[in-house]
Amino acid sequence: MSLTQRLRPKSLYCRTLVQCQSQTRCSYQSMPLISSSNDVSIRFSNNLNCFPGADNVFDELSQRDISETNRVLFGYSRDNMNLEAIKYFVGIRRLGSPVDGCSLSCVLKVCGVLFDQILGKQVHCHCVKSGFLEDVSVGTSLIDMYMKSENVAEGKQVFKEMPERNVVSWTSLLSGSSWNGLFDEAVDIFFQMQHAGINPNSFTFAAVLGALANNGLVEKGIRVHAMVIKSGFELATFVCNSLMNMYFKSGLINDAKAVFNGIRNRTVVSWNCMIAGFVTNGLDVEALELFNRMRVAGIDLTQSIFVTVIKLCSDLHELGYARQVHSLVIKSGFGLDPNIITSLMVNYTKCGEMNDAFEIFSTTPGVHNVVSWTAIINGYLKNGEVKQAAELFCQMNREAVRPNDFTYSTILTAHPTISLFQVHAPVIKSNYERTASVGTALLDAYVKIGHINDAERVFDLVEEKDIVAWSAMLGGYAQVGDSIGAIRLFCQLAKERINPNEYTFSSVINSCCNPMATVEQGKQLHARSIKSGHHNALCVSSALVTMYAKRGNIESANEIFKRQKERDLVSWNSMISGYSQHGYGTMALEIFEEMQTHNLQLDDVTFIGVLTACTHVGLVEKGQRYFDMMVKDHHIDPTMEHYSCMVDLYSRAGLLEKAMSIIEGMPFPAGATIWRTLLGACRVHRNLEIGKRAGEELMSLDPQHSAAYVLLSNLYAAAGKWQEKGKVRKLMDERKVKKEAGYSWIEVKRKTYSFLAGDRSHPLSDSIYLKLADLNVRLKDAGYQPDTNYVLQDIEEEHKEATLSEHSERLAIAFGLIATPPSSPLYVMKNLRVCGDCHTVIKLISSLEGRVIVVRDSNRYHHFKEGSCSCGEYW
Numbered sequence: 001m002s003l004t005q006r007l008r009p010k011s012l013y014c015r016t017l018v019q020c021q022s023q024t025r026c027s028y029q030s031m032p033l034i035s036s037s038n039d040v041s042i043r044f045s046n047n048l049n050c051f052p053g054a055d056n057v058f059d060e061l062s063q064r065d066i067s068e069t070n071r072v073l074f075g076y077s078r079d080n081m082n083l084e085a086i087k088y089f090v091g092i093r094r095l096g097s098p099v100d101g102c103s104l105s106c107v108l109k110v111c112g113v114l115f116d117q118i119l120g121k122q123v124h125c126h127c128v129k130s131g132f133l134e135d136v137s138v139g140t141s142l143i144d145m146y147m148k149s150e151n152v153a154e155g156k157q158v159f160k161e162m163p164e165r166n167v168v169s170w171t172s173l174l175s176g177s178s179w180n181g182l183f184d185e186a187v188d189i190f191f192q193m194q195h196a197g198i199n200p201n202s203f204t205f206a207a208v209l210g211a212l213a214n215n216g217l218v219e220k221g222i223r224v225h226a227m228v229i230k231s232g233f234e235l236a237t238f239v240c241n242s243l244m245n246m247y248f249k250s251g252l253i254n255d256a257k258a259v260f261n262g263i264r265n266r267t268v269v270s271w272n273c274m275i276a277g278f279v280t281n282g283l284d285v286e287a288l289e290l291f292n293r294m295r296v297a298g299i300d301l302t303q304s305i306f307v308t309v310i311k312l313c314s315d316l317h318e319l320g321y322a323r324q325v326h327s328l329v330i331k332s333g334f335g336l337d338p339n340i341i342t343s344l345m346v347n348y349t350k351c352g353e354m355n356d357a358f359e360i361f362s363t364t365p366g367v368h369n370v371v372s373w374t375a376i377i378n379g380y381l382k383n384g385e386v387k388q389a390a391e392l393f394c395q396m397n398r399e400a401v402r403p404n405d406f407t408y409s410t411i412l413t414a415h416p417t418i419s420l421f422q423v424h425a426p427v428i429k430s431n432y433e434r435t436a437s438v439g440t441a442l443l444d445a446y447v448k449i450g451h452i453n454d455a456e457r458v459f460d461l462v463e464e465k466d467i468v469a470w471s472a473m474l475g476g477y478a479q480v481g482d483s484i485g486a487i488r489l490f491c492q493l494a495k496e497r498i499n500p501n502e503y504t505f506s507s508v509i510n511s512c513c514n515p516m517a518t519v520e521q522g523k524q525l526h527a528r529s530i531k532s533g534h535h536n537a538l539c540v541s542s543a544l545v546t547m548y549a550k551r552g553n554i555e556s557a558n559e560i561f562k563r564q565k566e567r568d569l570v571s572w573n574s575m576i577s578g579y580s581q582h583g584y585g586t587m588a589l590e591i592f593e594e595m596q597t598h599n600l601q602l603d604d605v606t607f608i609g610v611l612t613a614c615t616h617v618g619l620v621e622k623g624q625r626y627f628d629m630m631v632k633d634h635h636i637d638p639t640m641e642h643y644s645c646m647v648d649l650y651s652r653a654g655l656l657e658k659a660m661s662i663i664e665g666m667p668f669p670a671g672a673t674i675w676r677t678l679l680g681a682c683r684v685h686r687n688l689e690i691g692k693r694a695g696e697e698l699m700s701l702d703p704q705h706s707a708a709y710v711l712l713s714n715l716y717a718a719a720g721k722w723q724e725k726g727k728v729r730k731l732m733d734e735r736k737v738k739k740e741a742g743y744s745w746i747e748v749k750r751k752t753y754s755f756l757a758g759d760r761s762h763p764l765s766d767s768i769y770l771k772l773a774d775l776n777v778r779l780k781d782a783g784y785q786p787d788t789n790y791v792l793q794d795i796e797e798e799h800k801e802a803t804l805s806e807h808s809e810r811l812a813i814a815f816g817l818i819a820t821p822p823s824s825p826l827y828v829m830k831n832l833r834v835c836g837d838c839h840t841v842i843k844l845i846s847s848l849e850g851r852v853i854v855v856r857d858s859n860r861y862h863h864f865k866e867g868s869c870s871c872g873e874y875w
Helices: 066-078 082-094 101-113 117-130 136-148 152-161 167-179 183-195 202-215 218-231 237-249 253-261 268-280 284-296 303-316 319-331 338-350 354-363 370-382 386-398 405-414 420-429 436-448 452-461 467-480 483-495 502-511 519-532 538-550 554-563 569-581 585-597 604-617 620-632 640-652 656-664 672-685 688-701 706-718 722-734 765-781 797-805 808-819 836-849
Strands: 013-019 026-032 743-748 751-756 826-830 853-856 861-865
Touching: 066 082, 066 101, 082 101, 101 117, 101 136, 117 136, 136 152, 136 167, 152 167, 167 183, 167 202, 183 202, 202 218, 202 237, 218 237, 237 253, 237 268, 253 268, 268 284, 268 303, 284 303, 303 319, 303 338, 319 338, 338 354, 338 370, 354 370, 370 386, 370 405, 386 405, 405 420, 405 436, 420 436, 436 452, 436 467, 452 467, 467 483, 467 502, 483 502, 483 519, 502 519, 502 538, 519 538, 538 554, 538 569, 554 569, 569 585, 569 604, 585 604, 604 620, 604 640, 620 640, 640 656, 640 672, 656 672, 656 688, 672 688, 672 706, 688 706, 706 722, 743 808, 751 808, 765 808, 765 836, 808 826, 808 836, 836 853, 836 861
Parallel strands: 826 853
Antiparallel strands: 013 026, 743 751, 743 826, 853 861
């Protein structure tokens, strides 16, 4: 059935206008319309006072001809008096005055402007009834009306049934398709039009260039540009504006400039298009220069250009220039424009001038809407004044201004000054919890307080998850070290065919820094980032450097670091810390010296890595010098971690008295980590006096942690003080403190295997112990003598040797030797420190087996290769 047939109902309805409760509001109301063979009779409201100047408007209608009717209709339409035009049309039809195709075309155009498809369809019915549908101008207006009211199918059907089509008809269909986002179809219509022998006019060119710009089809756009010149429209200003827009959206700056320079009669739209194009392409300074040229040329400045220029000042932090523009705004009569006022507020907040921003907000009448409230609240938050932002948010609610999604997204960053749970309640009530922006802000807030389960629930509720929401959830998993959750979510993202961006990769790669994540997962994510082209993004490459450094592959970390075209502080710090943890202290310090030549702002993390490097290679004097540099030259206040590094530095060197003096000189009480470090050093250096003090302090700070009891009892055992050791063990039993079991794990073929000392639960346990026996024979042949001092139990000597040979790291290495190809490296993790005897054994195994063995204990990485270790015995 054709569209014409579908529009032939048994009874037709026409929209009529009725007076509203307020004199300033009008609405349409459907009323029945009685059809006759001659015309359509329209009932109109008796009271027309809702229209200004409506009195006696129809007094002489019956005496007017069609030309006078059309003149009045066109006048209303031209002056944008659309409701008056409809009222006039309804009135003349009520009186039975004749109309023609021009009248109907004008009314349909008004319906399109008002986006009123219902009234448009009723006029369409009248066109069918009165036989005007074959008029090309009427058909064109119908296409325009349907397209503007987003009824693309009806618009296409009208075009299809038109017996005659001209360039205006084709252009209406083309621009309507572009209006509705059907850019590919719009371009196809342009070429179909030419095949039909219709030559485009200037409006056609402007429409198709807009579609090409939005679709990124610059090559076709260049062809169309050639056609513009050939057709003689290269001087049409609005065509040139469309050309500039297309070139700017394609990044062809010089071509856009050439078009602009060739325009003879530049309008304000031309200038605005040029400035907006510069801004879009990051040429902010050029945009401001063009704005100055625009002023000199005497072009009237519009609201939109002021908003653009003020935003430019915000991005460039040009406070002085912004003040000048502010003065110009007032002089030009835009001082009360809400959009400009809000832009000025944002500008002052970005420049840190919160007093000026608040003065504008509080003294300008008529701008206290949700946008301005949100802008001033966000400004205080961005400038670190969280309390003021929270107070304003509360005042906003007291003044009954309803927050929108951006307000909630903003204020959620004010946690804990404003309770997360109190904000979550109104978010649920207003149903913003399911929006991507608010949902993302909520889950991020829950992640920051460690409530990952609540974050997951919020994430699941978000209806249309954008890539920001996915990345935020992945970042949450990375923050809590849940690599399994992160990988699972990343796989779900891939199944839903959502393309990850650089922040997504950065988050999921960071989750693989967790020791429980498999090394292979990190490598696969690296490969995926290369395939997607995001591996060179700074946040991704920095995450890769950190991941490889923390997972024992310092060589790969260094390769990525060297390939980085630009480096941020994270990259430098990761390499320094990585080399430090892997025992390459000299390399770490070389990286630090190179870092200083780039004039980067060093932070506290940088110096933790540097001091750790000095600790692991025994550079006591250099470590003290760097500590002094941090305080005096870079004005960084030492934290507990820095003092812990210094205590460790002196303790490892055997300078326990110096370590004690650092503890006593700290501006705050020493934490458990510092006393634990000192106690461990006292065990190595057999210092009972200081060790006893450190043990007592550690027990008082953390009475349920086993480290203090174990280290102190080991110290007594190493000194042969078995009775004192028994007292410590008894105290440990009385307090029901459980010793942390030592275990090691190794990844083989994407699966992780864990081992305890003396463990025989593995399916290949027999093969593992046979390999250990074979190794023990070969080790003794190589001159190995067990150091039973590391068995802190009062048992027979041969039992001590057996105990040493069954430590968890040796079981893991034995399994790795039988389960992996010869010459492949082994990566072993251990939750406690490697004992000295195992350290010696692993060095020998690396030589006997020709393997690189990397062991990550609770303190650092050890790279064993050809009988030596990267730690240089400062383990």
